[in-house]
Amino acid sequence: MKKGIATLVLLLFMSIFLPPPASSFSLDRQEIKELMNKIKQEKFDLVLPQLMKKYQIDMWIQVMREGNIDPLSGNLGSDAGVFVFTLRGDRVERAVLGYCREEVKESGAYDLIITPKFEIPLTHFPEYRYPLIEFYKLGGVEWPGGPKTELDFRFKGLGKFVAERDPHRIALNYLEKLGSPVLYEEPRLRCDGISYTDYRLLVKEIGEKYAQRIVSAEYLITEFLARRVKSEIALFKLMRKWIDENLKMDFNRIIPGQTKLQDIESVRFVVGKNGQHKRDDDIFEPGDLICLQGGCQSGCFLEPQRWPFGNHYDVCFEYGYILPPGETQVPPKVKRAWSDALKVRKIIENHTKSGRTAGETFEILKKEINKAGYIYINRQIFNPKLDPQKTQVPLDMHAAGAGIYAPRLGPLGPDWQRAMELPPNHHFYFEYWVFVPMPEWGEGEYLSLQFHDGALATPEGVKYYFPPPLKIHLIQAK
Structure with a gap:
């Protein structure tokens, strides 16, 4: 027994x-969607400015990629994208660079969604990551060949974006101290979704001056989720x-x-x-x-x-x-x-x-x-x-x-x-x-x-x- x-x-x-x-119990998914969009707006308006001031963070960069599970994807509205939050006075500017899900664009919670334009016909390699289905819709037939890969364009434009705002402390989504329990590391319990590849590419894009200002976003993320x-x-x-x-x-x-x-x-x-x-x-x-x-x-x-x-x-x-x-x-x-x-x-x-x-x-x-x-x-x-x-x-x-x-x-x-x-x-x-x-x-x-x-x-x-x-x-x- x-x-x-x-x-x-x-x-x-x-x-x-x-x-x-x-469940067979009826739920109004549109109501839930609108409520979750409102949550994003309230968290960005009310919680994030307080926490960025508390932890002396001028800019928070959250890097997420498809296939690399990150618990904040459910809070920010996409499992892929470069999310940049900049403290400007008492308000946080929120921007997304590169590809992200449609939910981000529909949420109304972001000030800037920056995606490079591309022209038709597509005679040159498109300088950003884009879903194939959208590529085909715009007349693309196949990705053109050439020496470059999407790694060359993951953070294109981020260096200029950061330099224009000149942050003194940049929080990035990796862990230093707030680890999960021993023998119990789960994707849902971590705040370190950035890959080593993305870290290296990001540092190269923003340059040594701003790379030296990078700190872990672990305390910021942890309290952002808790409040x-x-x-x-x-x-x-x-x-x-x-x-x-x-x-x-x-x-x-x-x-x-x-x-x-x-x-x-x-x-x-x-x-x-x-x-x-x-x-x-x-x-x-x-x-x-x-x-x-x-x-x-x-x-x-x-x-x-x-x-x-x-x-x-x-x-x-x-x-x-x-x-x-x-x-x-x-x-x-x-x-x-x-x-x-x-x-x-x-x-x-x-x-x-x-x-x-x-x-x-x-x-x-x-x-x-x-x-x-x-x-x-x-x-x-x-x-x-x-x-x-x-x-x-x-x-x-x-x-x-x-x-x-x-x-x-x-x-x-x-x-x-x-x-x-x-x-x-x-x-x-x-x-x-x-x-x-x-x-x-x-x-x-x-x-x-x-x-x-x-x-x-x-x-x-x-x-x-x-x-x-x-x-x-x-x-x-x-």
Whole structure:
């Protein structure tokens, strides 16, 4: 049984990164598109000037290429292009040089989109990168031969552009200090999307004078992603409504005695009445405690048809219980675990607010959880050697997607994630567990409830943009 629990923990950890299930709930994609364009405009107008001043950055250059996954592609509107943000007084000028996606042009968020013109007939090698389909539309038949390649034109014009603005500090998208956790480097968690090839070509184009002014953009990017604007919160509300509706539909699809776990794509785990964790080919039965998962944690900007919210995320776990004949409520031990979970949530709500570092808040939460009669544990694994009468509580309340997990209220990851201050309206996952000892199920056994829903840390405390999961859905056996 313990080996099975370890396997289950591994599967649960992996499942949180799976793409969200396809949904039949109707979404207005045009509304989402307009909202995401508004987010770009608000972030560029309100957040970026503050951060460039804070980190003394005069120009931020973000270089992205097709096929080289960069988490900011979902925020800027294209997976390719040379994005240049220049601080000019209290406003940031935003420009894109060279090829970029149509979404960038349609967003209305950029001041300058500079693409070289080319004439027909195409008698000379075009001095820029351009999609073949556009080349053909304009009369091109085949790329002319010659000694040059597209490497000769990737940054054409950037040197003049930079010199005209004469920045003293130029931030570029590579990492120096803010690395990902050991053994856990993922594309969605990094801010160093520029390739070595692009770095060398960029330095050659802007010249030695400006190359010496290059610094890492890691702090700027990290905080740019962490700070939220009003339009983002509006998107989170819409997102959670979509998640909530789909989870409700999935609960309604469960027919005890007929439906298999594998028929409900959002199933995270199911615990039977004797504590046995069910397999995908098992059938839902009376006495089952069900956890469904909706949404996506991060990385799903790569699948826009399945996840239409770009590089913005939310996840929610909801619980249900199948009532056996004659029963009207959940069993006492499940009720105790749920009660403990709500009390722990209240502790977190009362002691989490923006303005402190994640590490300072984390230390406060550990003390308050222990003071309330629970046992805080660092690992997300039940410890059978601790007091069998007390509920164990681990935490991992990290930032919600968008390429990074920082700031992080929990023990995992590098220390710099806890050193970050929680910004106003910090969007984080309310992720915690309660482990209730269950000796009646066998030696070392326990009931585990995990929670993972989005919330905001404000100067006044925790606020929700959508009601959190505060009840267990009761399902009648037919």
